[in-house]
Amino acid sequence: MFLTKEEEKIFNGEKGEVLERMFRLLVRLGDIYGANKMIPVGSVQVAGVSFKSIGTPGLEFLEDYAKKGAKIKV
Numbered sequence: 001m002f003l004t005k006e007e008e009k010i011f012n013g014e015k016g017e018v019l020e021r022m023f024r025l026l027v028r029l030g031d032i033y034g035a036n037k038m039i040p041v042g043s044v045q046v047a048g049v050s051f052k053s054i055g056t057p058g059l060e061f062l063e064d065y066a067k068k069g070a071k072i073k074v
Helices: 005-011 017-032 051-067
Strands: none
Touching (some): 005 017
16 A cells, blocks of 8 residues: 555654554555555544444453543544
8 A cells, every 4th residue: 555654654653652553454454445545534433333342352452542542533
């Protein structure tokens, strides 16, 4: 996947661990779906996320990021 210089900095951890880990997840998803690059978005929705769907492992994942100061940004 093509990454801009700024995206490469995030991918390489130059903007912090939380951004790096989340961005690497986005890049992996992009690779799975055959994306060539990231695209700008104006809004996003997290659908279907509840304890019933993510369970204890998902909750622990989210709590770990919250403890590290993760925030949502679009």
